Amino acid sequence: MNIAEERAQAWREELRGSMKAKERSSIERVHMPELDATYRSHVRNEEVNLGLTPEQAVQEAKRCLDCANPTCMEGCPVGIYIPKFIKNIERGEFLQAAITLKETSALPAVCGRVCPQERQCESKCIHLKMNKESVAIGHLERFAADYERISGKISVPVCAPHNGIKIAVVGSGPAGLAFAGDMAKLGYEVVVFEALHEIGGVLKYGIPEFRLPNEIVDVEIHNLQAMGVHFITNCIVGKTISIQDLEDDGFKGVFVASGAGLPRFMDIKGENLVGIMSSNEYLTRVNLMDAANPDSDTPVYKGKKVAVIGGGNTAMDSIRTARRLGAEKAMIVYRRSEQEMPARLEEVKHAKEEGIEFLTLHNPIEYLGNEQGRVTHMMLQVMELGEPDASGRRSPVELPGVTKLVEVDEVVVSVGVSPNPLIPQSVKGLEVTKWGTVVVNQETMQSAVPIIFAGGDIVRGGATVILAMGDGRKAAKAMDEWIRK
């Protein structure tokens, strides 16, 4: 059935007719119930967003006009059939809504939580044209996926009979997981190799539990295991085994989803002082190694005056983590203005509620330390906004001579990541851009080396979960066609 046919089904017609469009659009957008800001800024792992109740979800679903031309879908990188899942929620068929989500998305419970919706699906919702708030598509997506999980009625997808063809996946982040699921469904024997001791990539070591509980990711992983996907942790492709080893071992295709795990620093004076670290180090210690737990052997600083440099999701996650570990003063230092911040709107809002200070239009130029080499101060250059740059964002320029000295005892540098160089370095013939990303055919995700396909952050640089997942699905489809040819 195509979109128009689906929309013409009797139940959809009836539901549409049950309420006037005017009535629907006059309903106020739902507010996600959340933990009290003061309470949550002192507990480590409790999820901030509590999820909609069924009543709230149905009410919110009523706001959706079931548009003939659902522009919202254009905003979703994987084209989730948005009105169909939302109308299923409205009529109380929550499990059906979850099934709809899974037609296109491998990780709806994850994307409903972490997608920058205000820039994707929700930015294209018709409501905005009428000066109303968009339908809360992300909240509804999360509701349906959570409902299915909690109901215990998660359907393990039916897999085609085994075809005996072995496929390797490098990396277990969202790109790798989505690819593995689709290939398993097609009957392939899939083995995922992961360098770390945990499966999940950034979903585990990066994004904190207060935003994305590990349990959510684990359910997806167990699902894949139930479908026959094998996971081998502690195995670095390019170090422990080579792509050649995999070929010799009979693997017929390799999907590289090794992410953008390389932290960038700013190369400024004092950046190697004790107490200054990358957001990758900070979040890995806390999330992967559970360092804030007294039972864990891994140590982590618990600074009282913490600054995080950057304005992305990683920066918000780091500063909110620092707050939860006891920072009395927790600051975001960002060289542009709040408008240019790449972080999700909701993270910025939550951070503010939790008492995070925002030093926008400030940029560190030097760190100062004591005799033990511990950082004690940062020197900030004050900026102002200049003309828009190539990306359309107004670029910050220095206000000559205007600086500010701020006391800190911990600094987390979160100014971006570069693609993981391990695979590009270890495979001959792979085409790589000057930024270190792997070059692929945009349609098929196939690289210059035919058996290697790639997707996610290793192809895009630091991007998003949904794009990584979409790449994985695209690559699975294309690799299947390529192998059968």
Add this chain to the structure above:
Amino acid sequence: MNKIISKEYFSANVVKFEVEAPLIAKARKAGHFVIVRVGDKGERIPLTIADADLQKGTITLVIQKMGVSSSKVCALEVGEYITDMVGPLGKATHIENFGTVICACGGVGTAPMMPIVQALKNAGNKVITVLAARNKDLIILEEQMRNYSDEVIIMTDDGSSGNKGLVTTGVETVIQREKVDLCVTIGPAIMMKFVSKLTKQYEVPTLASLNTIMVDGTGMCGACRVSVGGKTKFVCVDGPEFDAHQVDFDEMLMRLGGYKEMEQEEMNKIINN
């Protein structure tokens, strides 16, 4: 999960393990290391691969008890498992016939020096090992070093074994005595700093294998970073060996001390339990 096949005590605080790890055994070269983790709440720590047996599919680790994590590894018995082990990591040592090589080590650096001494000897070098410790009881791996060195010079602070003095005294004696083509040093950062200072005076090219604090060991976190020749390098992927004369040891010393209080606390918890 990697099974322990054999365990041998070199001294009360130094243990040699053979561990099942067929893929790592196949891929490793001298100078490579692994990251290991013991237990669900364990820390990831780096350990040099001292040797490998392709037939048995095992690698050898030589571990010295320092703090909590190394003690946990040392406490494992034959038949038990290392929870997680990943590698081989880092750049392999560049081994060739340099001529005469001094291997200067002490403390925590003695174990990781062993495979380098071995590889240098096998490549035809004249190997002079300078082994340093505070006193006689802290000298480890002397016998093993003798098996692969043309000469072993023992230095103790109090003269209770070998010669009295610091590692640098031993190194200087050799340099003054004969032409030295290369010096390799592994040990506490402060020791490497002084070895490097000395060899710079005599213009002897020197490699230092840096034992910075690590987390992932794959270039992902930057915990291991040091300044070499004014540039920030990641020891786990760019090293662990660097031109010692370019390394900012003062910065490294500072960074190594970073978690000292917390480590001490952990250790006290264990001792008091």
